[in-house]
Amino acid sequence: MPHFLDLKDFTKPQLRMMLDSAATRKQARKTLHKGMEDKDLPLKGKAIALVFERPSTRTRFSFEMAIRQLGGEVFTVSGAEMQLGRGETIADTARVVSRYVDCVMLRAKAHETLLEFASAATIPVINGLTNRTHPTQVLADVLTLEERKGDIARSRVAWIGDGNNVCASWIEAVGVLGGSLKIGAPESLRPHKDFLNWATQNKADVEVMTSPEQAVAHADCVVTDAWVSMHDDDIENRHNLLKPYQVNAALMKHAAKDALFMHCLPAHRNEEVTDEIMDGPHSVVFDEAENRLHAQKAILLSCFGLK
Numbered sequence: 001m002p003h004f005l006d007l008k009d010f011t012k013p014q015l016r017m018m019l020d021s022a023a024t025r026k027q028a029r030k031t032l033h034k035g036m037e038d039k040d041l042p043l044k045g046k047a048i049a050l051v052f053e054r055p056s057t058r059t060r061f062s063f064e065m066a067i068r069q070l071g072g073e074v075f076t077v078s079g080a081e082m083q084l085g086r087g088e089t090i091a092d093t094a095r096v097v098s099r100y101v102d103c104v105m106l107r108a109k110a111h112e113t114l115l116e117f118a119s120a121a122t123i124p125v126i127n128g129l130t131n132r133t134h135p136t137q138v139l140a141d142v143l144t145l146e147e148r149k150g151d152i153a154r155s156r157v158a159w160i161g162d163g164n165n166v167c168a169s170w171i172e173a174v175g176v177l178g179g180s181l182k183i184g185a186p187e188s189l190r191p192h193k194d195f196l197n198w199a200t201q202n203k204a205d206v207e208v209m210t211s212p213e214q215a216v217a218h219a220d221c222v223v224t225d226a227w228v229s230m231h232d233d234d235i236e237n238r239h240n241l242l243k244p245y246q247v248n249a250a251l252m253k254h255a256a257k258d259a260l261f262m263h264c265l266p267a268h269r270n271e272e273v274t275d276e277i278m279d280g281p282h283s284v285v286f287d288e289a290e291n292r293l294h295a296q297k298a299i300l301l302s303c304f305g306l307k
């Protein structure tokens with residue numbers, strides 16, 4: 001089943017094809033209003049369900065608009081509205097839903113839920129974020145990076161702060177597509193060893209360090225994320241640990257002069273990033289958010305074996 005579960009499941013040519021498809025479709029929409037359909041409608045007759053066990057703004061809006069613009073039918077449902085968690089197994093839910101729709105995008109609290117759902121489903125399943133990874137986000141991030149800096153394989157990316165699910169998908173992106181990733185994180189918030197071991201096995205240029213200044217040194221792109229993600233509860237401890245990792249003007253001075261600043265959003269302004277950087281010349285955060293729309297189209301098409 002052609003699921004979209006994690007970036008490491010794809011070859012470099014497959015991910016490059018998705019990035020090219022996203023860029024081509026973005027270009028082709030330049031003169032269209034947002035509510036207008038694309039010039040071709042490859043998802044006509046296809047029904048796609050978006051299931052959210054966690055809240056969302058970008059993932060929901062971008063998938064809904066991507067599907068509408070490609071001519072498909074879409075509906076969104078929260079996990080709480082379904083029988084999930086009220087006794088019906090995840091596998092049975094996947095089998096049932098597979099009888100109604102052609103594809104499901106699932107934002108699951110636990111990565112295991114996503115894997116269980118995908119292994120029982122007879123339709124493609126897309127990972128819309130779990131506690132472990134966020135591959136649809138990072139495909140859009142790579143698209144954003146390449147629009148300004150060219151091939152990621154020639155770029156130096158710095159991840160600053162919590163080694164969370166978005167960081168994990170960045171590790172996989174660099175492992176498949178090339179480029180270098182330096183992660184500046186406190187010892188206790190480094191990415192899970194599974195991702196670092198995978199990076200080592202795949203000879204990915206990924207390095208983890210404690211110093212944010214060292215991680216950012218000469219970077220072409222500096223990326224951060226909220227100090228407390230949706231699945232975290234140790235708020236005070238995280239704030240204390242991550243304060244020295246705030247992306248501010250002093251830290252950005254260590255990066256290349258024309259470095260980009262990225263954040264998947266939502267941002268907690270003046271915690272992980274200052275207003276000055278969010279709203280300043282380095283920032284491409286709203287291009288990143290827009291590119292979710294274009295990247296989702298490429299992901300959906302790949303699930304249906306289309307371009």
Ligand code: CP
Pocket residue numbers: 055056057058059060129137264265266
């Ligand atoms: N970045 C991201 O996934 O945003 P949402 O949680 O709003 O979908």
